[in-house]
Each structure stands twice: as structure tokens, then as C-alpha cells.
Amino acid sequence: xxxxxxxxxxxxxxxxxxxxxxxxxxxxxxxxxxxxxxxxxxxxxxxxxxxxxxxxxxxxxxxxxxxxxxxxxxxxxxxxxxxxxxxxxxxxxxxxxxxxxxxxxxxxxxxxxxxxxxxxxxxxxxxxxxxxxxxxxxxxxxxxxxxxxxxxxxxxxxxxxxxxxxxxxxxxxxxxxxxxxxxxxxxxxxxxxxxxxxxxxxxxxxxxxxxxxxxxxxxxxxxxxxxxxxxxxxxxx
Amino acid sequence: xxxxxxxxxxxxxxxxxxxxxxxxxxxxxxxxxxxxxxxxxxxxxxxxxxxxxxxxxxxxxxxxxxxxxxxxxxxxxxxxxxxxxxxxxxxxxxxxxxxxxxxxxxxxxxxxxxxxxxxxxxxxxxxxxxxxxxxxxxxxxxxxxxxxxxxxxxxxxxxxxxxxxxxxxxxxxxxxxxxxxxxxxxxxxxxxxxxxxxxxxxxxxxxxxxxxxxxxxxxxxxxxxxxxxxxxxxxxxxxxxxxxxxxxxxxxxxxxxxxxxxxxxxxxxxxxxxxxxxxxxxxxxxxxxxxxxxxxxxxxxxxxxxxxxxxxxxxxxxxxxxxxxxxxxxxxxxxxxxxxxxxxxxxxxxxxxxxxxxxxxxxxxxxxxxxxxxxxxxxxxxxxxxxxxxxxxxxxxxxxxxxxxxxxxxxxxxxxxxxxxxxxxxxxxxxxxxxxxxxxxxxxxxxxxxxxxxxxxxxxxxxxxxxxxxxxxxxxxxxxxxxxxxxxxxxxxxxxxxxxxxxxxxxxxxxxxxxxxxxxxxxx
Numbered sequence: 161x162x163x164x165x166x167x168x169x170x171x172x173x174x175x176x177x178x179x180x181x182x183x184x185x186x187x188x189x190x191x192x193x194x195x196x197x198x199x200x201x202x203x204x205x206x207x208x209x210x211x212x213x214x215x216x217x218x219x220x221x222x223x224x225x226x227x228x229x230x231x232x233x234x235x236x237x238x239x240x241x242x243x244x245x246x247x248x249x250x251x252x253x254x255x256x257x258x259x260x261x262x263x264x265x266x267x268x269x270x271x272x273x274x275x276x277x278x279x280x281x282x283x284x285x286x287x288x289x290x291x292x293x294x295x296x297x298x299x300x301x302x303x304x305x306x307x308x309x310x311x312x313x314x315x316x317x318x319x320x321x322x323x324x325x326x327x328x329x330x331x332x333x334x335x336x337x338x339x340x341x342x343x344x345x346x347x348x349x350x351x352x353x354x355x356x357x358x359x360x361x362x363x364x365x366x367x368x369x370x371x372x373x374x375x376x377x378x379x380x381x382x383x384x385x386x387x388x389x390x391x392x393x394x395x396x397x
Numbered sequence: 398x399x400x401x402x403x404x405x406x407x408x409x410x411x412x413x414x415x416x417x418x419x420x421x422x423x424x425x426x427x428x429x430x431x432x433x434x435x436x437x438x439x440x441x442x443x444x445x446x447x448x449x450x451x452x453x454x455x456x457x458x459x460x461x462x463x464x465x466x467x468x469x470x471x472x473x474x475x476x477x478x479x480x481x482x483x484x485x486x487x488x489x490x491x492x493x494x495x496x497x498x499x500x501x502x503x504x505x506x507x508x509x510x511x512x513x514x515x516x517x518x519x520x521x522x523x524x525x526x527x528x529x530x531x532x533x534x535x536x537x538x539x540x541x542x543x544x545x546x547x548x549x550x551x552x553x554x555x556x557x558x559x560x561x562x563x564x565x566x567x568x569x570x571x572x573x574x575x576x577x578x579x580x581x582x583x584x585x586x587x588x589x590x591x592x593x594x595x596x597x598x599x600x601x602x603x604x605x606x607x608x609x610x611x612x613x614x615x616x617x618x619x620x621x622x623x624x625x626x627x628x629x630x631x632x633x634x635x636x637x638x639x640x641x642x643x644x645x646x647x648x649x650x651x652x653x654x655x656x657x658x659x660x661x662x663x664x665x666x667x668x669x670x671x672x673x674x675x676x677x678x679x680x681x682x683x684x685x686x687x688x689x690x691x692x693x694x695x696x697x698x699x700x701x702x703x704x705x706x707x708x709x710x711x712x713x714x715x716x717x718x719x720x721x722x723x724x725x726x727x728x729x730x731x732x733x734x735x736x737x738x739x740x741x742x743x744x745x746x747x748x749x750x751x752x753x754x755x756x757x758x759x760x761x762x763x764x765x766x767x768x769x770x771x772x773x774x775x776x777x778x779x780x781x782x783x784x785x786x787x788x789x790x791x792x793x794x795x796x797x798x799x800x801x802x803x804x805x806x807x808x809x810x811x812x813x814x815x816x817x818x819x820x821x822x823x824x825x826x827x828x829x830x831x832x833x834x835x836x837x838x839x840x841x842x843x844x845x846x847x848x849x850x851x852x853x854x855x856x857x858x859x860x861x862x863x864x865x866x867x868x869x870x871x872x873x874x875x876x877x878x879x880x881x882x883x884x885x886x887x888x889x890x891x892x893x894x895x896x897x898x899x900x901x902x903x904x905x906x907x908x909x910x911x912x913x914x915x916x917x918x919x920x921x
Contacts (some may be wrong), residue, residue, distance in 0.1 A: 206696040208780075208781065209780060209781070212849070225917050229783060230782065231783040231800060233781070235777060235781060239775055241776045241777055243714075243776070244695075245717070245722055246714070246717070246718065247697055249702060250717070251703065252701065253701060253702050255778075256711060257702060257705050257707075257710040258707065258708075258710045258711075258778070258784075259782065281697060281700065283695045283697060283721070285695055286695070299778075356782065387736035
């Protein structure tokens, strides 16, 4: 569903992503973990079509910059970017109109689920960072994307929203969506990840699958610290 | 020990800032370019002063204008401070210094020293007014720097007074409103006084404004009037008077400091929220998001975008945002520029509409830069919406047309009335100004196409100005060619406006078309 092939991204002389390749299948949750500056957000932004890069990225078989790919992808940025002057419900209306979606009440369902319905008349400027993040998630999910990339989605959320988002991850997986989640918080993804890519210096230092065979080896956390703290790593791929 | 810690902090900050120029040579280049532009302005001023038909205007006009400028900036600073709290403190000061055992008074003095530098940065624009001031009022370089320093000091005093007053009124809305009302009454009284005087001397408005602007009721305006009195007296060579106004300002400042440092009222709590607001703005800028210049409390009014499907929804969303952003028809920044342009027109009445037009276009460079389209580029939605990039771009630009048309009309019509310009010249002037909106947007797009968001803020502004000049060159070249060739289309002013409009539209259209795929990426 999501295919990343030989993606390289440079900011001036800085090599942020160095020849990265991976894929995420339908109904699979992939996580990107790594220390600050490892290049996680860069690859996420490349997938979302926000950055220029060398290599290929396909979403549902379409080039990620094409209109067809944009219909399939959803992107939750690390910094929630909402419009100061639009209310919560107007954000949903904006997405509904921009994506030419039917008014089927799904916006209300999402806002209720993330406890924003009672604040639907509040403008973006008056929302806390956590509320902006919840609104950003609702906006992303509204057009029912098939491939969803989340950049540090749990930061700033309250416990209820964290629980709801984790449940949402599981539901989206069951519905056959491909999910890519970038995070620092290893324990936040331990319940549902299928494949984890540990990034260091713009490259994948290791890839681990959440299968019974591989689970007999080191835990994701052990492998992460072994790699990031400079010890020898066992790379499973 | 206290002094040592804070002294170390100040000294290290300055040292690191200076070291930054050498670590990042591009900053050094900006300084060189800045100084270069300043020198060009100075030379331009000297050249202009040699013109044989030069008429030196009455210095009282300048000093009255300075009083008005100082009162305006002082009142704006004070109102802002009384509404939201004013702070000299950064979030790092709040986090590190406030909980520390350092002396409260030392911390206050540290912040004051830090603030003087920031206040000076606000007044830099004054240095670029040399040509006009030297040619019109024979102002020396020393005089220009005097105005710059006094302006910076006035901003600083406004911030100090706002912080001082806020600690006394922040605990109650009633007190806040009372302080604001008192300031409103003083300003309304002044305006009434000026208005009545002008009404009695309608035949010589400028002379009357110059007299009233230097009169005692104006100069007695706390701090701003005193500082105006100081600068004005010094420029006129009245040294005893200037010493008096300086002493009065200094005494007022010292009294505020004593009251603040001896006060049992805790100012820490009052400055935290404004320090947080400032920090949020800084963080947003780092993320490439320009904070929206919107009212503090947004009046939502009628809800819903109501129209638009696909790319066209951006146009209707922008109209809705414009309605909420300002109570009047135009952006707050544009409103300020309009007032400045109209004010400029009153003083340059005899020079014709062309200098005013150039001034209004210069102001337009900055108002277009903070327009809806450029703001839209800082959010991911426009890149993610599944519509063809060119279509999205055209709809996201569509709002510019009515907005800029209204702004141009609101600037040019009053200017034309003041100057007595014929209606057809006024209409062509509005059209020519409108074409510059598209030219400046094309310039933003070109930069976005070539560099994406990878430029630093300062480099972005610099290249934007350069691109504006380059794109405007064909129109300017046509106007000059026609003038040299002795070809006049009805009148010299009309020739210029027609030339600009004729060239700006195809240049802007070509650049916009060449950048049609710019919305494929949001390179950040």
C-alpha cells in the first residue's frame, strides 16, 4: 500500500535520509523509532508529499505527488497546523468540501470521539496545543484515508485522547489501512506495532518484526538502546 | 554575586551574538548590505540636497510630525501592554531567573538593559528616511540619529510604563478599563484640540498642524510629548528647553523604577503570560508559521464556509477568514499603511500623485507578504488536498483580487481627493497598484519555487525585495523609455501608470504560470 524506494533527502550538506527503502502493507502498522535528528520526520514529510527528494514513493500504486495518491493519504503533522480564524466545525467543513465528501455525519462522530463536539464553535486560535492536535487528527481521518502517516501523534494529548487514538490505530488496521507512526515513546506503540524501523543518522539501523519468532529475541526497547547507545546491533533484515 | 550572574548572562549573550556573525557569515553579509543601503540613502540625500529647485520646509512641520509619531507609538505600546501585559522578560528569564535566589531588583535592571537593545531595533526604519528628511528639512546625519534614539527611547518608556501600570491594574478588569479609558480621554482631548484648531484655520492646514503639533498641550503628553519636546528643541537649537524635557522624562522614568522596585506588588505573575505569548510567537516563526494578526478575542458571528467544492473552497475560506481577522474591510497592517500614505499625501501635496503612489506601492510590498496566500503556504492542507496544483493555486490567489482592489481604492481615493487628481488618473492609479499585488505574489511564488522554505527569515525578506525589484523592472523600463522618447499618453502620470499596468500583468502572469506546480511540495 505504501512503498518507499531508495529515498534520499539532503538539506544543503546535511544528509537527512540516506537511501531509505521500506513498505507498509494493508492492515499493517509500521513504526519509525529513533533519537532526535535521526530523520524520522523528514521521511514522513517526503511520504506526505511535502518535500522534494530523490527516489520513489508510491501510495496505492500511485506516485505520491499525484492527485490519486493524495486521495488515499492522510498526514498528521508533529506541530498541529490549524487555522486561527476557523472554528472546529468549520475545519471539518473545509476538509469535507476540499475532498468533496458527503455530509454523512462522520465529522460529528470523530469530534465526539475525541471530545471536541462540545467545543465545535471555538476558533482554532483559542484551542490548546492538545486540542489542536486532536483537531488535526480528526481532519486527517475525515476523508477515510487508506494510508496514514502520523508524526509523533501522541505528544500533547490527554490520557483519554491517547486511549482513543490507540483504539483508532487498531480499528484502522482492522479496516485494512496501512499506518506509519513516528514516535519517541517506545512504550506507546508496544501493544500494536507489526514492524519497527529503528533510525539513526538518516538510515535504518535495524528493522524488527513483531512475530513470535522474533519476539523470542531482544525486545524492541532493548534493541533500540543497544543501537542508539552505540553497542553492536543485530539487524534482522 | 547577583550582579556577577546577571552580568555574565548579558555579557555571554552579546558575545555569542557577535560570534554568530562569524560562525554564519551570511549574517555578516546582511549587516554589510544593511550598512550599504544606509550609505546609499545618505548619498541620495546629499545628492537631492544639491537640486537647484529645492525648497527647505519649516522645521516646525518635522518636530510636529515627530511629536505625533512618538505619541502614536507610545500609545500603541501602552494600549497593547495594558490589554495583554507587557514584558521585558523572555521565557528563559522566567524559567531560570524568577525561581532563582537572585535579587528581584537586579533582575529588573537586567531586563531593562536587555530591552533597550530590542527597542532600538524597532526604530531602524527611521534611518532610511534620511533622503526625504534631508532634502525637505535640511536634517543632518546627527539629527537623524537623534530622532532614531529618541524614538527608541519612547518605545522603551512606553513598555516600561505599560509594565508598571499593568502590575497595578492586572488584578481587576475594572482597573484595566479605567486605565485605558483615561488614556482614551487624553488622546480624544488632544485630537479635539487639534481638530478645532484646524477647523479655525482651514486655509493653511499644514501651517496650522505644525503650530498645534508643537503646542504645549501636545508636548505635555506624558513621556511621548516630553521626548518629542526634547528632540524638537534640540533640532531647533533650543538647548535649555531640550534639557528641561529630558530632565522631566528622566525624572518620570526614575520615579517609575523606584516605585516598581519598592512595590510590594509581585510583577512576576503579570509578565509570565506575555512572555509565554512571545515565546509561542517565536516558536511559530521557527516552524515557518507567521502568527495571524487577528483580534485577541475572535468574534465568530455567522458560522460556516457554505460554498466551494475541491480547490474553490480555499477562496471561500479566505473570505471567511478575512471577515473574522479585522472589524474593518482591510488587514490591520494595511490600515496602518493607508493612514501613513494619506498622512504623507497631506505633506507632499505639491509633488503630484506619483511620489505618493510609489510610497503606497513600497508599503504594499509588506502587506502582500503577510496576505492570505502566503499564510496558506505555511499549512499542509493546500499541498494535501487532492486537486490539480495550478487549480489550487488560482483559487488560493483569487481572494487577493477583491482584497487588494478594496485596499487600493481606500488608499488612492482619499489621496486623489487631497491632491485634487482627476477621476480617470485615480482609477488608473488604482489599477496600476492592483497589478503590483500580483507582481509581489508572483515574486513570493518564484522564491517558493526556487528555494522552497529552506531560506532563513532574513534571507527570505532580502530575496523577496530583490525579486520584487527585478519583476517590476520591465514596467519601470517602459515608463522611462516612453518618457525619454517624449511619448506621453495623455499626461506624464498616466504614462507611468499605463506602462506599469501593461508590463506588470504579463510579467506576473508568466511567473505564476511557470510556478504552476509549486503546490506539489511544501519544502520546509
